[in-house]
Amino acid sequence: MWDVSADNSAQGGNGPSIAETGEFGLIRQITGHGATTASGEPVVVPEVLQGPGDDCAVLQFSGPVVSTTDALVEGVHFRRDWSSATEVGRKAAAVNLADVEAMGARPIALLVAFAAPSDLPLKWATDCSDGLRTEASEAGAVVVGGDVTRSAEVMISVTALGELAGPPVLRSGAQPGQVIAIRGLLGWAAAGLVVLSRGFRSPRAVVEAQKVPRVPYGAGVQAAAAGAGAMIDVSDGLLADLGHIARASQVVCNVDSEALPVPESLQAVSSATGISPQRLLLTGGEDHSLVATFDPGRVPAEWQVIGTVGERTSEPGVRVDGAVWEGAQGYQHFRQ
Amino acid sequence: MWDVSADNSAQGGNGPSIAETGEFGLIRQITGHGATTASGEPVVVPEVLQGPGDDCAVLQFSGPVVSTTDALVEGVHFRRDWSSATEVGRKAAAVNLADVEAMGARPIALLVAFAAPSDLPLKWATDCSDGLRTEASEAGAVVVGGDVTRSAEVMISVTALGELAGPPVLRSGAQPGQVIAIRGLLGWAAAGLVVLSRGFRSPRAVVEAQKVPRVPYGAGVQAAAAGAGAMIDVSDGLLADLGHIARASQVVCNVDSEALPVPESLQAVSSATGISPQRLLLTGGEDHSLVATFDPGRVPAEWQVIGTVGERTSEPGVRVDGAVWEGAQGYQHFRQ
Numbered sequence: 066m067w068d069v070s071a072d073n074s075a076q077g078g079n080g081p082s083i084a085e086t087g088e089f090g091l092i093r094q095i096t097g098h099g100a101t102t103a104s105g106e107p108v109v110v111p112e113v114l115q116g117p118g119d120d121c122a123v124l125q126f127s128g129p130v131v132s133t134t135d136a137l138v139e140g141v142h143f144r145r146d147w148s149s150a151t152e153v154g155r156k157a158a159a160v161n162l163a164d165v166e167a168m169g170a171r172p173i174a175l176l177v178a179f180a181a182p183s184d185l186p187l188k189w190a191t192d193c194s195d196g197l198r199t200e201a202s203e204a205g206a207v208v209v210g211g212d213v214t215r216s217a218e219v220m221i222s223v224t225a226l227g228e229l230a231g232p233p234v235l236r237s238g239a240q241p242g243q244v245i246a247i248r249g250l251l252g253w254a255a256a257g258l259v260v261l262s263r264g265f266r267s268p269r270a271v272v273e274a275q276k277v278p279r280v281p282y283g284a285g286v287q288a289a290a291a292g293a294g295a296m297i298d299v300s301d302g303l304l305a306d307l308g309h310i311a312r313a314s315q316v317v318c319n320v321d322s323e324a325l326p327v328p329e330s331l332q333a334v335s336s337a338t339g340i341s342p343q344r345l346l347l348t349g350g351e352d353h354s355l356v357a358t359f360d361p362g363r364v365p366a367e368w369q370v371i372g373t374v375g376e377r378t379s380e381p382g383v384r385v386d387g388a389v390w391e392g393a394q395g396y397q398h399f400r401q
Numbered sequence: 402m403w404d405v406s407a408d409n410s411a412q413g414g415n416g417p418s419i420a421e422t423g424e425f426g427l428i429r430q431i432t433g434h435g436a437t438t439a440s441g442e443p444v445v446v447p448e449v450l451q452g453p454g455d456d457c458a459v460l461q462f463s464g465p466v467v468s469t470t471d472a473l474v475e476g477v478h479f480r481r482d483w484s485s486a487t488e489v490g491r492k493a494a495a496v497n498l499a500d501v502e503a504m505g506a507r508p509i510a511l512l513v514a515f516a517a518p519s520d521l522p523l524k525w526a527t528d529c530s531d532g533l534r535t536e537a538s539e540a541g542a543v544v545v546g547g548d549v550t551r552s553a554e555v556m557i558s559v560t561a562l563g564e565l566a567g568p569p570v571l572r573s574g575a576q577p578g579q580v581i582a583i584r585g586l587l588g589w590a591a592a593g594l595v596v597l598s599r600g601f602r603s604p605r606a607v608v609e610a611q612k613v614p615r616v617p618y619g620a621g622v623q624a625a626a627a628g629a630g631a632m633i634d635v636s637d638g639l640l641a642d643l644g645h646i647a648r649a650s651q652v653v654c655n656v657d658s659e660a661l662p663v664p665e666s667l668q669a670v671s672s673a674t675g676i677s678p679q680r681l682l683l684t685g686g687e688d689h690s691l692v693a694t695f696d697p698g699r700v701p702a703e704w705q706v707i708g709t710v711g712e713r714t715s716e717p718g719v720r721v722d723g724a725v726w727e728g729a730q731g732y733q734h735f736r737q
Contacts, residue, residue: 120469120632126462141551178472216477220516233451
């Protein structure tokens, strides 16, 4: 109904633009293969009774359902000159799927709202869609719905749904005497951003971790089964996210910095830039690892103990080697 | 992690900007009252076990779940000089809640991703959030999760979840011999847009229908209980949306134009602009009424019969008084 001055003038050498495909064509491109991976292999998710194509998707859950939403905006969360469309799609899925994992749930389905300028090459949109489906299928989930609209910037808003087999693992469940353990990378995505910001493309491992977080799929259910007290995914930085657990649980979380060995790639970035490896490890966000608290002796395989939960307190917080960390604990949009 | 040059310079006389509130403060503003209406009355939705504040919301459904997502973008779906923030929030909720209704489901919960320039007045964001909650509560639902990010334009991406008491009412279920019936307004939102586009603010009823669609909450469940064959909400225009039913069901949908009386407000817009009332009624979108097919004699109260479902055919489509409608059937983004 609005002024529909679709701008076809910017058509370059990248094949048709999304303006030429139309809204419904693009929605089909994004959601039409909901039941397959990008490579065409079928993904069967029995909870999905009806995929895209009607007013809503229809799902049938046997346990409680978790749901979360996170949007990626061009220039804020990704740059098209740094990341491929596939990588952007994967990241948009991953940041949401990590939240599902962090509740101790199994990812089931994604819904995607895709907004873009009319002159965006169709291939960018479909590659992004392939990335979304690829990442979803790595987590055992499928894309069940979508919306497409015009906007000045590319924006991908994803909602993830997951299913619990038991009670959710909340931020508020950390118990004094438990240990804190991590599964996944720390500081890699932040190191990758430092590298990219300075115009470099290596070390490749950290650059790739920045472009597509390596979420430890399955670790959320694993932690829940091991009776994890509290859990969160590391999106803003270890100290910032442990701070959420500390405040919700009214405890002090003690991190032992010696339990965080410095990987070679972070050491390389540190040597080249002067940023301390500890700062990357403790405050770097966007890795979407999982950090959880466990009773001692119940830490699952592949989780690495990095600290302990102290007594209940009215002054909750995070300590590194017994002291308050000096400096920013993480990153917020809209603020320095 | 990204270049976080929050722009505080544009601070005007509208109170603090969202940049000064910070991401977490704004998320709390948007989602923190998830269990109340904008006026503070509690909304108890027993399916919501855990609202905002953790990595995910937690819900418990007894029947199948429907889910849908739709985004509103400034300049495409609303203008801040035409609509108040509250109206934009209400519309963002309504367009999604209408999709839940159109499956025959009961709305339960909304998740909201809110993107805005850093200098947006905080009051605009919180008023928008109040609008989202007000509209949700009219449908019996609550806001259970949110995300806030920076962007050049205001964009509100909403996911709605609903619950079915029986099988979903799909687009594909129209049966030859059924009647077509509508509940809600037709053409009002389009007439409102025509009026606003020409710089007028009246007739007020159509302007208000454009700014906040009047979704007939509860009518979806009512139609499902009456055994509706197919159902859809009128977002793109009656003919366009009936076309979806016709193609999915492989039938011809016959609309009787005499069964669509012209309301006074549409007649007024028609007289002032020369746009025929039939065009507004048949092709105007954004009213988010419900149109469904029923066995004759099973049309629920308050639904108005406007046509019939013809025989199965390999050439499905919509006919008005027996003929193909000449002209556009509806509206698509990205295209004229």
